[in-house]
Amino acid sequence: MPKGKILIVDDNKSVLSALEILLQFEYDKVDTLSNPNQLSTFENLATYDIVLLDMNFSAGVNTGNEGLYWNSVIKKRAPHISVIMMTAYGAIDLAVQALKEGATDFILKPWNNDKLLATLKSAYSLRASQKEVSELKEKESHLKQVINQHKNYIIGNSKALTSVLNLVQKVAKTDVNVLVTGENGTGKELIARELHQSSTRKNEVFIGVDMGSISETLFESELFGHTKGAFTDAKEDRAGKFEAANGGTLFLDEIGNLSLQTQAKLLSAIQNKVVVRVGANKPISVDIRLICATNCSLDKMVADGLFREDLLYRINTIHVEVPPLRDRGDDVLLLADFYLQKFMSKYSKLGLRINNLAQEKLIAYSWPGNVRELQHTMERAVILCDGTVLKPTDFILNEKGTPTVNTAAMTLSEMELILINDALKKYDGNYSAAANQLGISRQTLYNKIKKSENGE
Structure with missing residues (x-):
């Protein structure tokens, strides 16, 4: 009844x-x-x-x-x-x-x-x-709000950063594809999120995809979805990242690490604005704002035959270059103070401050690992500090701009990170080449980097 x-x-x-x-x-x-x-x-x-x-x-x-x-x-x-x-x-x-x-x-x-x-x-x-x-729409709206609660901390007022943020505000209201480039650790994802939050799609979902972490065999399934029974582990229908981001923003990080074969599949989806789930024939229309990011020189990769020129044109309507930390002047001190407050709270070590000589040292350092390196440096300094004042000696950096390799004072993870950074620098950010030199798979390399970024 x-x-x-x-x-x-x-x-x-x-x-x-x-x-x-x-x-x-x-x-x-x-x-x-x-x-x-x-x-x-x-x-x-x-x-x-x-x-x-x-x-x-x-x-x-x-x-x-x-x-x-x-x-x-x-x-x-x-x-x-x-x-x-x-x-x-x-x-x-x-x-x-x-x-x-x-x-x-x-x-x-x-x-x-x-x-x-x-x-x-x-x-x-x-x-x-x-x-x-x-009720489902209300739940969906709530979930989107939860997903989009990722806090953007774009800190700084340097001319280099201000110029980027001004460009972001101009571009955000449009739906053009944006390519965000910059060295490792400069904050490319933060720029992508700022583009989303300043756009007309801000109330829709922001889906980020780490392209380097997706194996080539699962590329189509992850991005385009699959039907039940399409392959051995496909136990139910599943929407891909393109469908999940429909109406919102899709952020493809480290796009320079895609093979030529997967680049072709991605280009087709972007051009036609449709995807076809693995195991299905029905095309599904998608409406997304596409933002891509890489630390590689895609122009050089095109010249070397490693990246499709037509794909580069598709994703590069607007190019946003995120400046390295060494070009941002006193932003270093603003960021250092931000992370100081964060880690004082995290480790219950209140009342710490950075003295003038230490501040000068931080500004003079070239920060090859950019904001990410500064974050780890501040966390380590807070943990090891015995007093209430952070002095120059609390920041173990050398004149060449690379961390001093002191095996007696470093953990295995820290040593691994130095080797990884050196390999990536040698091969201009090419993860496949760096992984080959280190004798590990690209997937293992990516996992180690992400583990380090998450502070694990």
């Missing part, structure tokens, strides 16, 4: 009684009104699932205009209610007009009980479906 609530509005009390008797065992609650004027102030109107509404109330009037008017009143007060119009004067044009103005259905008097019950059941199912959709 449906568990809904029905309100019947008719000036004929015999009709009200007959309908009340018919429906009382079919629905949880059946209420009646003999005067439609009460609809304007009727309490809890929005809690009803269905309103059975007569179309004519004044003697001698059978135009149906009164019913259409009261239908509009109901829809203004409770838009999601299913309204079924009733009249003894049936006319196709009147039915069409009622449906155009938001009515769910139309029945004639005298009614057939079975047909009436079937009409009500259908209307109740529609109301339940609309309610479920509304």
Whole structure:
């Protein structure tokens, strides 16, 4: 038995009684009104699932205009209610007009009980479906807010950074594809998130994809989705990242690490704005704002035959170059103070400060690892500091701009990170070449870098 609530509005009390008797065992609650004027102030109107509404109330009037008017009143007060119009004067044009103005259905008097019950059941199912959709949209909106709560900490007021942020604000309101480049650790993802938060898509989802962490065999499944049974582990249908980002922003990080084969598949999806799930034939349209990032020189990769020129043109409508930390002047001190406050709180070591000589040392250092290196440096200094003042000796850096390799004072993870950074620098950020030199797979290399970035 449906568990809904029905309100019947008719000036004929015999009709009200007959309908009340018919429906009382079919629905949880059946209420009646003999005067439609009460609809304007009727309490809890929005809690009803269905309103059975007569179309004519004044003697001698059978135009149906009164019913259409009261239908509009109901829809203004409770838009999601299913309204079924009733009249003894049936006319196709009147039915069409009622449906155009938001009515769910139309029945004639005298009614057939079975047909009436079937009409009500259908209307109740529609109301339940609309309610479920509304609740799902609310949940979706909430989830998007949660996902987008990633806090952007773009700290600094240097000319180099300000110039980038000004460009970001100009570009953000458009839907053009953006390529964000810069050295490792400069904050390319923060720039991508700033583009999203300043765009018309800010209330939609931001989906970030680490392209270097996706194996070539799973590329299509991860980005385009798959159907159940498409391959051994495909136990259910799954949407890819393109579909997940529909309406919002898709951020493809480290795009320079894609093979030529996967580049071709990505180009097709970007050009056609459609994806096809693995194991399916049906194309799915997607509406995304695409932002890509890399620390590689894609122009050089194109010249070397490692990156498709047509793909570069597609993703590079606007190019944003994030400046290295060494070019940002006193931003170093602003960032150092930010991380100082963060790690003092994290490790319960309050009251620390950086003295003047230490500040000079931080500014003079070239920061080859950029903001990421500064973050790790500040965390280590806070952990190891015994007093309340951070001095130059608390920051183990040398004149060449690389961390001093003192195996007695370093952890295995720190030593690994130095070797990884050296290899990446040698091969201009090419993860495949760096991994080959280090004797590990590209996937292992990526996992080690991400583990370090997360402070693990």
